[in-house]
Amino acid sequence: MSRSKSESNIDFKMMAFFFKIRDFFRNPLEKVSKMNIKEGDNILEYGCGSGSFTIPLAKLVGSSGRIYAADIHPLSSVKVREKAKKNNISNIETIQTDCNTKLKEKTVDEVILIDVLHDLDMYKQNLKEFHRVLKEKGNLWVDDHHYEPEEIKKKIQETNYFKFVKSVDSLHLFTKTTLS
Secondary structure (H helix, E strand, O other): OOOHHOOOOHHHHHHHHHHHHHHHHHHHHHHHHHOOOOOEEEEEEOOOOOOOHHHHHHHHHHOOOEEEEEEEHHHHHHHHHHHHHHHHOOOOOEEEEEOOOOOOOOOEEEEEEEEEEOOOOOHHHHHHHHHHHHEEEEEEHHHHHHHOHHHHHHHHHHHOOOEEEEEEEEEEEEEEEEOO
């Protein structure tokens, strides 16, 4: 991710404030509810920022599921942990990373990128990492208003790690491919 390599703490706080306003008008739970997340799922939310979608995801997967909230900026982990504590949620693990999540292979059911793809300098390496950590029939959900839907599909599929399945509003669902 390039965003936080140069993003100061003040920039991160301003972004978090903007997201708070955005979330007031567009409920994050409505968006994540369209992803068919099930109780017990393990999810990697990559580029979680201040945790707008992390808390609703954690509630959807319940105590038997796990959210791995990853971001490159150190304040992200702080903000997400604060929100989890405030909401009495204990199924979130924060990860500070620009690519390698250090998760075991085939650990997660879903990888979620919301408004992040445009910030990934090494998106091909990121896609390889997502492919590695996803279970065999795992899914990748992408939503990024900086790209047209066809651009998103092209970027994600060009590595052959994922195949497009369908779009649900602005969300694009890809399934993990089997590499030969």
